Amino acid sequence: MTFEQGLAFTILVATILMFALDKLRYDLVALLSLSAGVLAGLVPPDKAFHGFSDPVVVVVAAALVVSAGIERSGIIERLMKPLSALKSPDALIGTLVALVMVLSAFMKNIGALAIFIPLSVRLARAGGIPVSQILMPLSFASLLGGVMTLIGTSPNIIVSRVRLELTGKAFTMFDFTPVGVGICLAGIGFLTFAWRVLPRDRQGSSGDKGFRIEDYLAEVRIEAHSPLIGATVADLEQLFSGGAVTVAAIIRDQGHRYVPGGHWEFSESDVLVLEGDPMALKPLLDQAGLVLMGGGGLGSEDTTVMEAVVMPNSPLVGSSAVRSAMRRRHGMALLAISRGGRHMIERLRQTEFMAGDVLVVEGNGEALPGTLAQLGCLPLGQKAMPASGKSAWLPVGIAFAAMLSVAVGVMPVAPAFFLAAVAMVLLGCLPLRGAYEAIHWPIIILLGALIPISDSMKSTGASDLLAGWLALAASQVPVPMALGLVLLASMLLAPFLHHAATVLLMGPVAAGMAVKLGLAVDPFLMAVALGAASDFLTPIGHQCNTLVMGVGGYRFGDYWRLGLPLSVIVLVSGTLLILTFWPI
Template sequence: MAIPPPSTGALVVFGLIAVTVVLFVTERLPADITAIALLVTMVILQPWTQISPQEAISGFSNAATITIVAMYILSSGIEQTGIVTHLGRQVGEYTAGSRTKLLAATIGITGPIAGIINNTPVVAVFIPMVTDLADQSRISPSKLLIPLSYAAMLGGTLTLIGTATNIVASDLSADLINHPFSMFEFTPLGILILLVGAIYLMTIGQYLLPERILAADLTDEFELADYLVKVTVSQSSPLVGETIEEALSERVYDVDVLQITRGDRLFLAEETDQEIEVRDILTVRGDENAISAFAAGESLRVLRKAPVTELELAPPAGPGTLVETIIPAESSLIGQSLATARLRERYAATVLAIRRGEEIFHDHLSGPTLQEGDGFLLHATDSALELLAERGELLITEVAHTSALTEPEPLDRRAVALALSIIVGVIAVAALNLLPIVIAALGGVVAMVVTGVIRPAEAYDSVNWEVIFLLAGIIPLGLAMQETGGATFLGSIIVEYGAVFPAVVVLGLFYLLTGLLADVITPVASVVLTMPIAVDAALGIGAEPFAFVLAVTFAASTAFMTPVGYQTNLMVYSPGGYRFIDYIRVGAPLQLLLTVVTTLGIVALWGV
């Protein structure tokens, strides 16, 4: 059978898809800006794309988009009660230094929780706990953080509200085949996938995981031995009588003074106005040439046999500490440099090193453009630590020699009871079809605000607006695929050349294709692009369309093979010191395994 040629409109849409995918992969623009640019372009090219202005902005009023906004707020309400953190504290008591127990507890707790709470905040809460427990047990955090991310992703397949992708897929399924997902419709398959994934991570996976970070000492972890030194101030030094701020502002050296030691007294450079005195010992960060120039120019003597350790910079009773952080997706620091971010002025915190995956930057730190997932090692005051946690521009993953991450705060039992009751109510109302999920979720938001579980300002701050704008911009692309006949054209190609294969093989190929797309663009974009084609292909070969909808949905939630495919993968990239290849080594076998398991599971439960 000859395949009719695609329409001009379909070719235009295919071109827009190609450009969009390139921009997503290269990250020349933020993903949300790319999506909005796509939206605008589709309207400009309306004669070909068939997308009117009203259709272009329909993504903002789409039920899936509104539901996801509500779920971010509900998840934040649960998180702020401290119940997730409290559960994490119990892990330390259970594991008692055993790597197997710690890995099992990480997977066993994260997966089920991610089925009812957005998995991004779950991973954000657990990263510092897992890292801290790994240090206490002398286990490399690299052995635990990828499993943490993968378990959260797998847990998202348990319920309709487990991930934003599920909600978008449900809305598309309703439009394409008039079959939205119910709350627990695919839970049996989600349980199977979570169990298979957990067994893989506990067995084969743990042997494929690297040990990129071996040391618990943060100065060793960030390879700072050659970049931290002590210098003593001589009587002839022009620094005598000046404050640290005056000394650094009047001279051009690529160094940072971190603290002053005067006898048994310690002054933190970020907060002290003490004048430098003869015989003071200054702790300095910089490369060898910069420190040598600083010492020669200011009559300072370098103390080569006095190494600077974590304990030197973060003594248990000292005024400052070392803090490892990462830049989350919603941070305003993304796209800035350290020079424009001015962390020292804003937070009284000095950046000692920047880690991007396995690469660590020590020199000229003010130059690189900051990216999501970058890790910082900060020398900071205790007040800076509180400010960092409050503002959320940096996610704290580890704190040296402090009780800040190890002392649990008392649970507000009233808030916990209210938040859990509201979540259970939302799930029950949606599961019993008493109200649509979007209305139930919005009602839950109102209940959380009215009862004081979350304040209105916190509710707005909890939403990942990048994801929302990405959704709103990408949803009309699926509509354009349908209206121009692009989805039908691609589906007919698959029908023509896939007719030699059984339907179950075609189903598995769609799973694999969607998963590979999700690895390089975003899960939501992969669903929007692939689902209309999958449905048309299923109808063309006489298969069950809902089976293909489920394959696409589940595949998009298992983007294991890159750090950029899923946000939680990027969150653990720096704290684990991972390389890009680590995700392929551990994720590719799991993705192939789940291609088989999920495909056969769909066939067994729903037919094909």
């Protein structure tokens, strides 16, 4: 091992550790890794920013804009209206899973899932199905659907770049389709029935008249005239709220927070942190003489209360109601927060928002949906359907034209989707501001920063050295097992790295291992892409899993219930399908 290779491995290990520890955002970790590469002399200064001009970055950004144009058209929601006729839970979930997969193949999976979440919540309520048993299958379906085409998921786009550098020819739009369709069929068969392993009791009884999310927190103050003065915690929980609301904390004595027992008595000006069903808040406020902290009373004729999910690219992530000036700047009040079934006791207005949080907010009835969209939040109420007409199909036509031009070889994928993104804006499918907001800039930063690091691993020979070690180990096992081990390694790395970073690391190494074993490169690249896209074990490895955590009330361990058997299915069927369609 040379000195340069040692430096490359040191930076690689440090980067992996920082990703795994999750103390810093992944885009900042990527920038630190690039900085270390430049300072160590592994990345030439004049090539430090070449990654940001790489076609992979252009494709990912453009695909996000195209997906946003399709999502904004509302055409998908309109086409899904007949689903309300499905009465069987298996039929409903199986159909939704299949539709999410198909949509995810042609637009970014996070966008496809975002379209289906409000629809699925309404259908689950109408069909008496707990929301917790329908959303995780849809999240996993969006990940599986993305593996069917080149643009469906970032790992496919990045692994195509690796192949281009190795062989001079990139993967085409539908090279991934035979393996992807097989994986999706296996996934549909599993998810259609396996949803039963998920918890039923996270969202209240299935007979609720409205969409209910437990473990909300709201912050209220006891006024001078309140009948609660002198009453106990047990009185509020049983007599006033009928068990629908519990007292999570009392804040008194100049801001000190206490977790009260049932015998604690209330005093004037106590601030209570209440936990429970937000629909029980209004009658409790009126009956018990309580005032919501942050202002704004419920029930005003020109205001409405709405639930919304904080999306991963929301500017609210890492901020709070106070720091974001939610009421002063955006004209809405934060009433409650739900966070994946977690018990939160901190002050509501100081709580930092996280991706996947479900917020209950109050604001002007007409302006609130637009304000939430501007803040990167997904409303869970009814969405307005677009007026019928040809314009609703225009974004679909633009996306189809881009895919067709790539499929028939008219132009490469990067310029095709760049032109499609520009057309979305010029033809009014998406405002310019909406196009910028659709791009998830942290992933763009991550890709642009890590591409030079990946290239430095190859230029120093570190990738070849690591590939040699793996080839030596793989030579002791049958070829199908070696392929399966590459798929498994990518699958295990993805939750701790980012799926894009996993491909940038594993792609060149797996290709080098195949060359040293005298095997075809393509099957191993396919295995890397499939493994990196198949993160079913944690809520943090992929944005789709994070997005449904709060709405479904999931806890970290819930993902293993459905994700572990699905991972085994993908590992076994994926290995066999790759060997079938990509001879080794």
